[in-house]
Amino acid sequence: MNHPIRSRVLPLVLLLTGAAVILLPFVWMLSLAFKPRDEIFTTTIEFLPSQIEWSNFTFALTETDIPLFLWNGLVMVTGILFFQILFAVPCAYALAQRRFAGRGLLFGLVVAALLVPFHVTAIPIFLGFAQIGILNTMWALILPFIQTAFGIFLFRQFFAQLPADLFDAARVDGMSETAIVWRIAFPLALPAATAFAIFSVTAHWNDLFWPLIATTDPNLATPPRGILYFRDQESGDNVGPLMAAAVIVTAPLVIAFLLAQRKFIQGIAAGGLKG
Amino acid sequence: MRLSIERRQALTDLWLVGPATLALFLFIFLPVAIVAVLSFTDYQFGAASFNWSGLDNYIKLFSSSIGRRAVTNTLIYVAIVIPFSVGFGLLVAAGLHQMSNWAPRLSNVLKTVYFLPVAATLVAMSVAWQMVLHPSLGIVNQTLFSMGLPTPNWLSDRGLVLYTLSMIGIWQSVGYNMVLFLAGLAAIPSELYDAAEVDGAGSGWSRFWTVTWPMLGPTTLFVMVVTATNAFRVFETVATMTKGGPAFASDTLVYALYREGFVYFKAGYASAITMVFFAFLLALALIQFRFVEKRVHYR
Numbered sequence: 001m002n003h004p005i006r007s008r009v010l011p012l013v014l015l016l017t018g019a020a021v022i023l024l025p026f027v028w029m030l031s032l033a034f035k036p037r038d039e040i041f042t043t044t045i046e047f048l049p050s051q052i053e054w055s056n057f058t059f060a061l062t063e064t065d066i067p068l069f070l071w072n073g074l075v076m077v078t079g080i081l082f083f084q085i086l087f088a089v090p091c092a093y094a095l096a097q098r099r100f101a102g103r104g105l106l107f108g109l110v111v112a113a114l115l116v117p118f119h120v121t122a123i124p125i126f127l128g129f130a131q132i133g134i135l136n137t138m139w140a141l142i143l144p145f146i147q148t149a150f151g152i153f154l155f156r157q158f159f160a161q162l163p164a165d166l167f168d169a170a171r172v173d174g175m176s177e178t179a180i181v182w183r184i185a186f187p188l189a190l191p192a193a194t195a196f197a198i199f200s201v202t203a204h205w206n207d208l209f210w211p212l213i214a215t216t217d218p219n220l221a222t223p224p225r226g227i228l229y230f231r232d233q234e235s236g237d238n239v240g241p242l243m244a245a246a247v248i249v250t251a252p253l254v255i256a257f258l259l260a261q262r263k264f265i266q267g268i269a270a271g272g273l274k275g
Numbered sequence: 276m277r278l279s280i281e282r283r284q285a286l287t288d289l290w291l292v293g294p295a296t297l298a299l300f301l302f303i304f305l306p307v308a309i310v311a312v313l314s315f316t317d318y319q320f321g322a323a324s325f326n327w328s329g330l331d332n333y334i335k336l337f338s339s340s341i342g343r344r345a346v347t348n349t350l351i352y353v354a355i356v357i358p359f360s361v362g363f364g365l366l367v368a369a370g371l372h373q374m375s376n377w378a379p380r381l382s383n384v385l386k387t388v389y390f391l392p393v394a395a396t397l398v399a400m401s402v403a404w405q406m407v408l409h410p411s412l413g414i415v416n417q418t419l420f421s422m423g424l425p426t427p428n429w430l431s432d433r434g435l436v437l438y439t440l441s442m443i444g445i446w447q448s449v450g451y452n453m454v455l456f457l458a459g460l461a462a463i464p465s466e467l468y469d470a471a472e473v474d475g476a477g478s479g480w481s482r483f484w485t486v487t488w489p490m491l492g493p494t495t496l497f498v499m500v501v502t503a504t505n506a507f508r509v510f511e512t513v514a515t516m517t518k519g520g521p522a523f524a525s526d527t528l529v530y531a532l533y534r535e536g537f538v539y540f541k542a543g544y545a546s547a548i549t550m551v552f553f554a555f556l557l558a559l560a561l562i563q564f565r566f567v568e569k570r571v572h573y574r
Binding site: 093126202 | 529
């Protein structure tokens with residue numbers, strides 16, 4: 001290194017500046033969430049509140065439906081993940097470890113399905129759900145996502161690496177294929193399952209598109225949908241509680257991310273690579 | 276009842292792959308076929324029947340000023356987000372990769388910070404951005420005002436709003452690209468840097484141009500395609516902050532498909548918007564497939 005100082009200081013300054021820009025909305029959100037009302041509606045620049053004001057959080061948690069939205073979000077992402085695993089894992093196992101007619105074709109279909117963004121299927125699914133009368137139910141939020149070409153693909157890649165002998169031995173022991181899937185293959189695939197779960201939960205917790213379409217009942221609102229209900233009701237008057245609500249909605253995933261960064265980055269990075 | 280072994284095996288296969296296959300047909304392939312058909316009709320949600328309308332919906336999309344607006348806005352948005360998000364992602368990754376040699380802790384903390392927007396709920400963060408960019412109460416305009424600079428209406432100025440949204444799109448995706456580039460950087464063998472040093476490429480800058488950049492070529496193309504794919508889907512920020520306005524200045528394909536389909540219930544027209552959106556993404560997927568082959572060859 002000819003100029004150790006220059007080659008370190010300049011990138012450091014730039015990286016810190018960039019990080020400050022990235023953090024700006026987070027800091028401002030927290031700042032407003034903890035500020036008393038009169039400090040929000042002021043034109044002087046104050047990054048930090050003069051005192052920590054919890055009343056915004058109390059308001060968001062007791063005077064609004066934010067807890068209900070969180071509950072809805074939890075039910076929805078759990079339901080989606082449960083069915084995704086239930087459907088994808090046996091299919092992926094069969095694709096990787098069994099020989100059957102149409103196996104190549106089925107895998108081709110899975111890859112083709114990866115290319116279809118959810119937005120493309122929204123109109124027909126909405127029509128179908130309207131026909132059978134399940135719009136505005138929790139099922140409407142869960143059902144479209146029980147298929148997961150990405151999940152099948154991810155688990156198949158994982159199962160394909162496992163030795164066939166392992167499964168042959170289990171068959172010799174008299175285990176049924178269903179038992180092999182859930183008692184041998186799935187536990188071995190837990191690393192893949194974790195990455196997939198993080199991807200799935202993050203994507204659906206944060207999704208606004210489908211909840212906006214499938215539900216009009218505020219009692220079924222997921223966190224992103226709910227925060228918009230809250231904002232539109234208060235018509236910009238209740239900034240403090242609104243920011244507190246934004247903090248509450250963002251917190252579960254951000255905290256999970258901070259606790260399990262490596263897993264999180266793997267899961268989301270893998271998920272984003274689908275078409 | 277006794278079944279032959281083949282029969283039993285076939286039933287087992289059906290039991291294992293059947294539900295997932297059925298779900299794929301029901302929620303992906305059938306809807307894709309229906310939306311393609313609907314795009315050639317004048318169907319409205321709730322109507323008892325529909326008429327074939329040929330290419331009318333597509334002609335309307337590309338000839339009406341509002342339809343064209345949605346297409347061009349999306350293309351402009353994508354064209355802004357790709358270079359900046361990929362460029363910043365690469366710079367941040369290169370900087371952090373370098374920094375991990377002499378300050379691994381700080382490098383990790385910064386990596387966490389840059390990735391934060393990817394994990395955070397975008398709708399909630401859009402609400403926060405609305406306050407950051409608030410015309411009078413926001414930190415940005417307060418700062419500009421205190422320095423005696425003009426204080427634009429970031430989200431309600433027709434000429435500005437699309438660029439504001441692009442900026443937020445970049446903010447949201449830099450961390451993701453950084454992670455992809457960090458993986459690419461970690462895969463570069465350190466012998467190459469040693470060799471470059473022997474050949475006289477001593478400074479960080481020349482090492483970047485002689486080793487890092489050429490080695491990252493395939494990664495960069497890949498990251499660009501992924502960024503474009505995500506940028507084409509821009510919806511959450513638009514729906515939260517501008518609803519496509521003012522005067523359709525920030526209308527995008529996915530938002531237009533939502534509005535025409537689910538606010539105005541014009542299923543036929545919205546299906547045509549859907550198909551155009553789909554065509555863009557398929558084109559990108561084609562590029563990606565061609566590239567993924569190359570990438571496999573590369574490693």
